[in-house]
Amino acid sequence: MxxxxxxxxxxxxxxxxxxxxxxxxxxxxxxxxxxxxxxxxxxTGRNHGLLHSGARYAVKDLESARECISENRILKKIARHCIEDTGGLFVTLPEDDPVYHNELLEGCKISDINAREISIKEALRLEPNLNHNILSAIWVPDGTIDPxxxxxxxxxxxxxxxxxxxxxxxxxxxxxxxxxxxxxxxxxxxxxxxxxxxxxxxxxxxxxxxxxxxxxxxxxMFPSKGSMLIIDYRINNIVVNRCRKPSDGDIIVPGDTVSLIGTTSREIDYSRIEELRVDDDEIDVLLEDGEKLIPNVSKTRALRAYCGVRPLVAISGETMGRNISxxxxxxxxxxxxxxxxxxxxxxxxxxxxxxxxxxxxxxxxxxxGTGGRCRTAKTPLPGSEKKISERKNVRAFTGISQSVVGSTLYRHGLRVQDILKRDKKNYRLICECEMVTEGEAEYAIKKLDVKNIIDLRRRTRIGMGPCQGELCAYRSAGLFADFGIYRPEKSIELLYNFLEERWKGIKPVLWGDGLRESEFTYWIYEGLLGIGEIKFDDDPGDGDGV
Amino acid sequence: MIKLENISFDHCIKCTVCTIYCPVARVTHLFPGPKQSGPDAERLRIKNPGLVDESLKYCTNCKRCEIACPSDVRIADIIQDAKWKYVKKGFFRPRDFFMSRTDLAGSLGTIFSPLANFLFSFFPVKILMDLFLKIPYKRSYPAYERGTFRRKFKKLAARQKTFEKKAVYFHGCYVNYNNHSLGTDLVRVMNAMGVGVELVREKCCGVPLIANGYLEKAKKNALFNISSLSGAAAGKGLKIISTSSSCTYALKHEYSHLLDMDNTGIYNSIEYVTKFIFDRFEEGARPPLRPVSIRAAYHSPCHLERLGGVMYTIDLLKKIPGLDLIILHSECCGISGTYGFKREYYQISQDVGYQLFRRIEEADPEIVITDCETCRMQIEMNTKYRVMHPVSVLAMALGDER
Missing domain, CATH: 3.50.50.60 (FAD/NAD(P)-binding domain)
Incomplete structure (x- = not known):
């Protein structure tokens, strides 16, 4: 005890x-x-990572809209390395009610959101892959945030x-x-x-x-499930919203190296919140509606699908997913x-x-009866203390490839100084899709409360690229033993659990190139390494520290 | 930003077989290999063009990665594209400028050929070129002929009109400035098969321009060649043949893949010469051949492998009586056009070719046969053997009759 x-x-x-x-x-x-x-x-980790400008709420929920825009401005200052200031668009498609466009502009004006109507030509210049048949476009200060x-x-x-x-x-x-x-x-x-x-x-x-x-x-609580789909790479560089009443499949967000199509909304029973899964018809809806915003998006590789639960609290009698405040x-x-x-x-x-x-x-x-005033609106988060200059950092780490320096900087801000030291092993690549080095993994494992590979993924993006852990999984499993965190046997168990976790999100989108990739991964781990044959020790007290 | 049409990198399943096949990654840690430089890094470059690695410059564009790829990813194209889209270029690079303009250098070289050849092999000049132009002094240069092949061809042109069947010959810079005999051998072989040779106006195919990042100039040349060749091809329904595997590859594939040019008008007409000969032989136009009694080792150039032309060359060689043929294990010779002529890559280029040189020496043939002019330069410099083009070997079997 x-x-x-x-x-x-x-x-x-x-x-x-x-x-x-x-x-x-x-x-x-x-x-x-x-x-x-x-x-x-x-x-927190199961949403589309949108840095709301508030425009999405400006028509129906002015209070939320105001909160969003004011937090948007604060976060852009205190959490620079978690945020990308991409900007966003609200586009009206031919089948959408054109009235919403004006309501949105009006709502943004009232909520002090700096939205402006732009020409279709300008919208297509900002986002060339956008549907060319859009009727109107509004630019809003949306962005992306890594939760x-x-x-x-x-x-x-x-x-x-x-x-x-x-x-x-x-x-x-x-x-x-x-x-x-x-x-x-x-x-x-x-x-x-x-x-x-x-x-x-x-x-x-x-x-x-x-x-x-x-x-x-x-x-x-009234749990409401939202499902999202991840696309292999960035098909858009700017957030694309559909200019209509909030509904399924109305947003595509570029997040780090990937794009996400979001979201659905389904009420679920509280007893089921631990066993959530994405339904096939949700994927159909997301792909169909995503295709309307960015044509051909359904032809690109879908990496995985996942869902989260919105924590909506019932104060009064409402019970419907999108209508609860x-x-x-x-x-x-x-x-x-x-x-x-x-x-x-x-x-x-x-x-x-x-x-x-x-x-x-x-x-x-x-x-x-103690404590001072809140300082979080002014005090930057660790890594965001100063404006981050990519060029300066790339120059500071000559000899390490730009993609490694840039990616590490993007993920950890100024803490890059603690990660990419002049030690060769610090920039040995563990994950080639997302450029995660051994140094970054070591930093995460030792400093950021990482207990297994799944945690390591959340800190570094290991296994989040197109190969979904095919090559980085076994390398990172080995690191836990290398750093003396676990015994080698425990590392294998971590590897097993990590692969199972990745597999869960791949299953709903198993077709095309993703399917080929999964087959190859399966061949490596099952066919070559025989991981399914390993029996793990059930005694929970036995697996830890060396 | 990425155009959604151009997404072959998305098919990569990270099997890494391309990196195993990459001759550069095998000899230097400076190049992380085609998988990482191509499909992997492409995702990062789409996210942020600033995430471009300088190591891209070590890619020789040999395209062996594309041959190895089971997922049909155009890896080398992705790397070439990224290299010149993202990596910063110097303002004026005298060495790369002249090296990439093989036609300009060739025109000058052929005018002053005795002087040029003397200077380029004169040791003090080589030292100076190493110092000021970063062209390694150890490198030997191809000699220039006196005058051009096109001028020489004028004497042969009259006879070509007598043939009913014709083909357009894209001779390229090498034949025009450095090796007239290959051109005349080609004409002899074609004539022996009952085919007349026509020349049209042409510029350098653009391979060295692409390799050195002069993409706009390469596009201009491509446009010129496409319009000039399509007149002959589409207008008269003639085949366009070339004795250079790299020129053929550029005309057929790189024009559309890398330079975004529309070459559909000539695409179906372009053939590497041994494929054309193979077809003529199949049609029965096989001239009588005399035994040559030579022991030869055949080296398959990377670009010909990518083109899918090696089997036609081998088939042709096997039909030459008395040719004792050793087919060498497929290896890159390392020169990769202008790559091996640059000081910063010279050692890598030599290391890449080492395996090939060793195998040639083990085979100890009388001659080496290869389709590519720069492979020839590399092999002649690094081994003691004479190198011949398959067409010249075939011409040898035709005997001396005119």
Missing amino acids: ERYETQAVVIGGGATGAGTLRDLSLRGIKSILIEKDDIASGT FRLAASNILDAKEHGAGILTHTMVTGLELKSGGNIVRAADEKGNQIEIRCDLVINAAGVWGQHVCSLGGIELK RGIVLIDHSERDGAEGLITIAGGKLMTYRLMAEMTADLACSKL
Whole structure:
């Protein structure tokens, strides 16, 4: 049994939890974050990575629109290395209601979003692959944001300000009593952990219903599933939105080296949130509607499909997926349920994670009676301290190929200085699709709370390229043993789990080149290496540290 | 930004067989290999053109990766394209300028041929060229002929009119300036098969221009050649033949793949010479051949392999009586046109060719046969053997009668 004592415990390692942990740490409040899986492994990492300008909400939900644009401006300053300022378009297709175009412009004006109508010719110049039959186009300050990096940077900064983090640790019990709450948890090896704290912050998103129930409190979530499709490479360099009422398949986002077609919206039962899968008809819808925005997109290679659950909280009676407000819900359970030491933060969007964290930390501070003012709107995340000059960095690392320096810089910002040192092994390539070096993997494993290859993927993009782990999986598995993190036998288990995880997202889109690639991968791991024959030790206590 | 039509890189399944086949990656760690420089890096370059690696310059464009690729990815094209689209070019590069303008250098060289040949083999001059132009002093240069092949052809032209069947000969710079006898051998072989040879106006095919990044100039040449050749091809239904495997490959494939030129008008008419001869032989126009009694080793050039022409050359050689033929293991000779003439690549070029030279020496033939003019330069410089073109060997079997 491990015992800790702290001021606040944050449950949930998504963007909101990570942001809250950082906010509290910057205000000098001692806190620990508990996450049952990995940082950004839930809803945070399962969306299309759009840096909303707010225009999407400007017609129906002005409050969300205003929140988005104000956070958009803040994030562009504090999280430079997680963001690409691509700009976005709203295009009207011949079958769309042209009235929406004017409503959108009007809504953007009211919400202070810098949107402007541009000529079709200009739109096609900005995005040559766009459908040439569009009727009108509006430029908006959309961008892209990498949720994995965003959450990991928040955690990193919090840790550098004294916070603690426990990933792969499941909360098993909440004892809420005035004068000292107890959070019980168990890690993957079965070790019991007990944390005594003044305040518990439930930032577990859709899983918040379960967390509350541990404390005997009822909170009703309405999970809504959204599915997305990833395309092998960037077919567009600028976000393309369809100018119509929010609906399925109305956006294509360029994210790092790939493009994503999003999204669907389907209500699902809370009991099924752990066994989500993408349905075949969702893929059809995404490809069909994607094709309308960018013709021929369905002919490119689909890498994988995945889905996430929107954490919509039901406050009043609404139950429909797209109609429930996506606004922020901050609950002080002392008022609602008489539980003094519990706060729940839910709803909202990835875009507003910082604002949600600020609101939560404000409430937490007032309850704890300590802490200073929020600094997260001004203080840049680690790696984004200064404007990043690609050319300067490429020059600083002469001898290392530009694609490696550029990719590492893109992912870690100024922290590239800690990664690409003048040691040859630091720039040996582990992942050739995404240019991940051994140095970057080492940095991630040792500094960014990586426990397995799946976690490593979220920090570095290993296995996220067209080969989906074909060549990088076994190389990175070996690294865990090389760095003395695990025994070689455990590394093989990590490899197995990683391949299974990749396989899950490939299955829904198994055709064409992706199918050929999968066959080849299968041949390597099953035919050549015989991974299916290996029996893994079931004793959970046996597999860890050397 | 990527045009959605041009996405062969998307078919890559990362099997890495191209890198195994890459002769450059085998000898130097400076080049990460075709997979990484081609399809892998293309995704990154689409995302951000700044992510271009300077190591692209080590690619020789031998196209062996494309031969190896089971997924039909145009790897070498992707690399060539990226090299000149993204890598920064110097303002004026005197060496590359003259080296890539083989027709300009050739015209000057043939006018002053005795002087030029003396200077280019005079050691102090070579040292100076090494110092100032970065052309390695160890390299030997092809000698220039006196006058051009086209001028020589004028004497033969009258006789060509007597043949009912005709073909257009794209002689290329090498025959025109450096090797007239190959041209005259070709004419003899064609005549012996009952085919008259026609020349049309032509410019350098553009291979050295593409290799040195003068794409606009290459496009101009391509446009000139396409219009000049299509007049003959489409207008009279004649075949266009070439004795250079690289010229043939450029006319047939690189014009459309790399230079975005429309060469459909000539595409079906272009043939490498041994394919044309093969077809004529099949039709029964096989002239009587005398035994040559020579032991020869055949080296297949990379571009001819990519073109799919090696089997026709081998078939032709096998039909020559008395030719004791050793077919060498397929290796790149390493020169890759102007690549081996540059100081920064010279050692790589030599290392690539080493295996081939060794195999030739083991075979110890009387002559080496190959289809490519620069392979010939490389082999002659690095081994003690004389190198001949298959057409010249065939011409030898025809005897001396006129």
